[in-house]
Amino acid sequence: MDSWKSRWGVGQWAAYFENQALPVMRRSKLLMTQLESREGEMLAPRDLSDIVLQDPLLCLCLLREAERRKSHRLDHETTTALGAIMQLGVDEFRTLLHSSPEVDENNQGLLEVEMHACFAAQIASVWAGGRMDLNPEEVAVAALLASTGDLLLWVYADEIPLKARDELLSGRAQRSAQAQTQSCGFTFKQLTQQCAEHWKLPALLLQLLRGSESLRAQLTRTCSNAARHVLEESETSTLALAVDLVDASKLVPNVSLEWLADGLVMLPEERRAGLLEAAHNQLAAPP
Secondary structure, three states: OOHHHHHOOHHHHHHHHHOOOOOEOHHHHHHHHHHHHHHOOOOOHHHHHHHHOOOHHHHHHHHHHHHHHOOOOOOOOOOOHHHHHHHHOHHHHHHHHHHOOEOOOOOHHHHHHHHHHHHHHHHHHHHHHHOOOOOHHHHHHHHHHOOHHHHHHHHHOOHHHHHHHHHHHOOOOOOHHHHHHHHHOOOHHHHHHHHHHHOOOOHHHHHHHOOOOOHHHHHHHHHHHHHHHHHHOOHHHHHHHHHHHHHHHHHOOOOOHHHHHHOOOOOOHHHHHHHHHHHHHHHHOOO
């Protein structure tokens, strides 16, 4: 990273990212090639949206491109991957994906953030469906893009998240937000919000970033927390995950804790029993 960029504020970074060609995961191109070989020209937009929901940078690229090309006659926002594909057209989407650069798969920090985002989106899709949400994919997209700032910095300026990680591990900062501010003068959440506003990303994502207490924003936040606590794999993270399950049970009525745990597809089986016991104990505890 050029030394003068280290003095940039959050607005300058957001403006810089606006003009960058966003990379996509290599697996997205492989999945697309396999789909093309199997289906030929009969590609279904729903199959394409399934690829997008496994790649946060591709989703960001797609929504950004759809917003750029949106007709002035369209007064509604594009809130889902499927909607963006329908707006852009299948052929345009194929061109966008195949022409995009690929993520550096040696960038471990980026891969960790990407895995968390995809897992959060998977949980959101299941749990939002369980509460009969009118459009579960909107919740999944908000969860997928909630770490946009982190992803972009790992791609274009990995010195910043590496420095933030060092601040945290060294004990010079006690929390991630503090470590980020000490590293670059802003939090990665603030950068995500700036990018979301610049690129007119879905309103639910902005509600989430602004701390909205709407049920959908709360659910998205809970899904993101749950994904992080599953991936951390520690005793304290299991207790935190039990809190997430209890929180989710209040947002997704008429389902069991066991059903909610089934939505945690990356949860190791050996953690499941302890997690459910801790969650049931919390529910039974007096307020």
